[in-house]
Every structure is written in C-alpha cells, then in structure tokens.
Amino acid sequence: MGSLKSKRWSDSIDRAIDSLPPALADGVDAFGVFIELEKGHSRHTVEGYQRDICQCAQFVATKCKRQIWESVKGEDISAWLQSLDDEDYSAASLARKLSALKHCARFLVAEKVIRDDFTELLSAPKLARHLPDTLSPEEVDALLEAPSRHSAQGLRDRAFLELMYSSGLRVSELCALTLQNLDLEEGFLRVEAGKRGKDRLTPVGGRAIEAIKAYLHTARPQLVRPKTGSVVFLSNRGTALSRKTVWHWIKKYAQVAGIEKSVKPHGLRHSFATHLLSNGADLRAIQEMLGHADIGTTEIYTKVDRKQLISAHKRFHPRKA
Structure with a gap:
C-alpha cells in the first residue's frame, strides 16, 4: 500500500488522521487517495468518508487496542456501531x-493490507423512509415574500429562495451555480x-427569472470584489x-x-x-x-401526495363520519 497521503483540505481531518496509530493512519490516507484519484470523488465526499473511517479507527485503537487493520475484527466494528447507537445517532x-x-x-483487502473483510458479515440498520417535510403553497408564498426588496442582500436572498423552489436545487447546487x-x-x-x-438541465420559472434578473442587475454588482469569480450568489465578501x-x-x-414548522x-x-x-x-x-438516478427515490413524493389526498378526503367528503 505504501505511504501515500491523500490531499487534506480540512484541519480537523488532518488532526484526526495524525492522531491514529501509524498503520491505521496509512490505511485512511491510502483509501483517500484511491477514492479521490481512481474513483473521482469530490473533496466533500472524500472528507466525509475519511471522517467516518477515522471515527471508527479511533474507537478500535482506544477501546479495542488495535494498532493495525489486520487485527480489527467484526465484533470491534459492532461495538463501535453500538456505541454510536447509544449516543442516539440516527x-x-x-x-x-x-x-x-x-x-x-x-x-484494504484488494491492497493485501488485510486478508479478510472484517465488515463482511455486518449489515446496515434498516431505514424507515420518512415522508419529507414540505411547506404548503401558502407557506412558500410567505417565505418567498419575506426578504426585503430594497437591499442587495434582500434581492439576493429573494432570488435564491425563488430559484430553490422553482428548480428543486440542492443547497450545494445553488451555491456552486x-x-x-x-x-x-x-x-x-x-x-x-x-x-x-451526469449534468442535468432544469427549468427556471417566470417568477424566479424575474427575481434573479433583479438581483443580477442591481444587487450582485454591489457584492462583486476584485477576486470574485463567476458564481451567481455572492456573500458580502464577494465569495460564493x-x-x-x-x-x-x-x-x-x-x-x-x-411559519411554525421547522x-x-x-x-x-x-x-x-x-x-x-x-x-x-x-x-x-x-x-x-x-x-x-433511481425512480424509487422520487417515489417517496407519491406517499406525500397520498397523505394529502387522505387528509382532504377526511375533511371534505360528505360521508366522512
């Protein structure tokens, strides 16, 4: 496996890896290099993987007295997961x-660092597919009307709120636009x-277009700084x-x-x-x-819709009693 070090963007990840026994730290670093360069994962994804693996490695090093990956057992991982469950992790x-x-x-098996996969017999907890929290159309209207129309920040915020609702953007996608x-x-x-x-094209509604044009014409120029790039939505410092x-x-x-709900x-x-x-x-x-990528992920919204239909039926059907 060698002693390849992954690119460390985060001081917290850097400290976490360096606090591990050398052999465990080498495994975390090498895996980071692999998923970054070979798998093409983003910085955010690499850090997420390394943070979780460091947490596990720290547990097996301190609680189970394991100094190398080859000595880690399935029961060590079960004990780690149980400790997290006791701390009310979801x-x-x-x-x-x-x-x-x-x-x-x-x-680590592929790299011949360990002979047997110590996670092979472990299964993930079953996840309940919770219905996502949604706002009513009236609540959305109230939210989108909340920012000021008379300040650069208000125009910016009105624009990004309109766009998030108009195009269904994730917050990370909004910030990177x-x-x-x-x-x-x-x-x-x-x-x-x-x-x-895979890149995707997403429609932008008329009201969102109006709000974005107002922001780009009036507000964004006030937020631009000498080193500002081409990102659409800017902070007061001119950064993304x-x-x-x-x-x-x-x-x-x-x-x-x-709006009282979260x-x-x-x-x-x-x-x-x-x-x-x-x-x-x-x-x-x-x-x-x-x-x-999977239509099954989208189908969760059909459950939300059915819930609304049942509620409406109970409220308005003449034979509801």
Whole structure:
C-alpha cells in the first residue's frame, strides 16, 4: 500500500488522521487517495468518508487496542456501531458510516493490507423512509415574500429562495451555480454533477427569472470584489455563498413569515417536488429535474401526495363520519 497521503483540505481531518496509530493512519490516507484519484470523488465526499473511517479507527485503537487493520475484527466494528447507537445517532447516520467502512475494508483487502473483510458479515440498520417535510403553497408564498426588496442582500436572498423552489436545487447546487450555467432567456439552468455524475438541465420559472434578473442587475454588482469569480450568489465578501449562510437566512425568513414548522433548505426541494406532483406533473419528469438516478427515490413524493389526498378526503367528503 505504501505511504501515500491523500490531499487534506480540512484541519480537523488532518488532526484526526495524525492522531491514529501509524498503520491505521496509512490505511485512511491510502483509501483517500484511491477514492479521490481512481474513483473521482469530490473533496466533500472524500472528507466525509475519511471522517467516518477515522471515527471508527479511533474507537478500535482506544477501546479495542488495535494498532493495525489486520487485527480489527467484526465484533470491534459492532461495538463501535453500538456505541454510536447509544449516543442516539440516527439509523441513516449509522448506515452511512458502515457503508464508508465497508468500502475501505474492500480496498484494504484488494491492497493485501488485510486478508479478510472484517465488515463482511455486518449489515446496515434498516431505514424507515420518512415522508419529507414540505411547506404548503401558502407557506412558500410567505417565505418567498419575506426578504426585503430594497437591499442587495434582500434581492439576493429573494432570488435564491425563488430559484430553490422553482428548480428543486440542492443547497450545494445553488451555491456552486455559475453565470455560465444560467440561461434566463431560455429559462433553463445546468446543474454540474461532478466527475462521476451526469449534468442535468432544469427549468427556471417566470417568477424566479424575474427575481434573479433583479438581483443580477442591481444587487450582485454591489457584492462583486476584485477576486470574485463567476458564481451567481455572492456573500458580502464577494465569495460564493456558503451552505451555512443559506441555511441561516432560510430559518430567519421562516420566522419573519410566521411559519411554525421547522424549515430547512431541503424543505424547498421537497416542496417543489410535492407541489409539482400534486398538480399533475409526471413522476419521471420530476425525477429528471431532481437529478435522481433511481425512480424509487422520487417515489417517496407519491406517499406525500397520498397523505394529502387522505387528509382532504377526511375533511371534505360528505360521508366522512
């Protein structure tokens, strides 16, 4: 396997790896190199994998006294997962962490660092497919009207809220959107999916186009700085708007709008899909706009729609009693 070191963008990841016994640290680093260079994973994905694997390696080193990957056993991993469950980690988080470790273990077997895959007999916890939280059309209207029309920040925030609801963008896709990938004349934008994914074209609605034009014409020039690139949505420093900032302002505007339920960035994406389906859009078209590889992922919204139908039936049917 050698002593290849993965590119470390994060100080926290750097410290976590360096705190491990050398042999365990080498395995985490080599796996990072593999998924970055061979698999073409993004920086965000590489860091996520390494963070989960470091957490496991730290546990087996301190609690199970393992100094090398070859000595790690399946029961060590079970004990690690149990410790996380005791700390109230969600089933989704446990499944993600085990998936990362399974990928790493297979890599270590292929590299002949270990003979047997210590995760082979472990299965992920079963995940309950929760219905996503959505806003009603009235709540969406109130949220989108909350930002000011008289400040650069308000115009920016109104534009990104309109766009998230109009096109079902993930917050990461919104923050990475560039001017080159935005075609307001044709009413489309291109979402770049990275090295391993597939770019997709997504429609932009009329109100979102109006809000974005107002932002680009009036507000964005006020936010541009000498080193500003071509990203559409800018912070007050002229850099790309961060996911944390988007999250912060959505929560603020939800409070201004008087929305009592928890409103998260992904909630606008869920609302986009649910409202399209409720108004007769084809599920395959929604799948394409959301960028879901599997139609099964999109089908969760049919359950949301059925829930609304049952609620409406109970409220309005003359024979409901």
